[in-house]
Amino acid sequence: MTAGTPLPTSDPGLDRLGAMSAVLARNxxxxxxxxxxxxxxxxxxxxxxxxxxxxxxxxxxAYMLVDGIAGIVAAVRAAQRHERWGLLLAEGLLDIAVGVLAFIWPGSTLLAFVYLAAAWALVTGGLMIAAAFRLHLDHGRWWLVLGGVCSVLFGIALLINPVVSLAVLTAWLAAYAIVFGILMLVLAFRLRSRNAAATGAPPAGTVRPA
Incomplete structure (x- = not known):
């Protein structure tokens, strides 16, 4: 490098991407x-x-409250490390708000419940897709994208036929929850592997050779 040549600077976008990836990997x-x-x-x-x-x-x-609390805990842990936490907090607060509203008005009509569930799925899915692009590819970005797309498609399906019967709604909701849960488990174990590689520690349950 010749004298007077400016030193290369890190890309702020990549720094933010790395911070988000590290937060999710640790949690x-x-x-x-x-x-x-x-x-x-x-x-x-x-x-x-x-x-x-x-x-x-x-x-x-109950599911929304558990999901929201998990999101807020992740956001707080990120904030304590001065890392990006806004999207995680927004999603956690949204989940808790929807859970509280559903509990306060349990006698709402099926139509109102369908619209409530559809709105939650659309907004949550959008937030997850946005958060995915702050995650490195090798940390499982596309699993988070698939989880968000799953939420969005579920919300659209509910809006297309809001007067669907309770049995059909239950089947849709169950199928969505199971597929979404599997995607989140795959993402979690991908993140666990990345965290273990970054810290040099073996994943939980791994037996070290004698």
Whole structure:
């Protein structure tokens, strides 16, 4: 390098991308918790397809609260490290708000519940897709994109036929929750591997050779 040649500077966009990737990798267990809660909710919905609307709303509310708390915890941990946390917090707060509304008005009509679920799926899916492009490709970006697309498609499907019967709605909701949960579990274990590689520690459950 000749005298007077300016030193190369890091790309701020890449720095932000790395920060977001590191946050999700360190908190892979929160993503796994989110996926497990989603799969559990989907199984419950399949086992009881003719449950009353009140029971379905309570299950949905509980799932939203767990999902929202997990998102807020991830955002707080990111903020403590002075890393990007806005999208994680926004999604967590949205999930809790939807859960509280569903619990306060459990006697709402099926149509109102369909619109509430559709709005949540569309907004949450959009936030997840936006967050995915702050994640490195080798950290599982496209799994997060697929989770967001799954949410958006579910919301659109509900809006196309908002007067669908409870049984069909339950099947749709269960299928969405299980697929979404599987995608989040795949992402979580991909992030766990990346975190282990970054820290030099073996993944949990790995036995070191004697």
């Amino acid at each position: 892979w267990w929160l993503i796994a918790l989110r996926g497990a809660a989603s799969i559990l909710f989907g199984i419950i919905a399949l086992v009881s397809p003719f449950a009353t609307l009140l029971t379905l709303v309570i299950f949905f509310s």
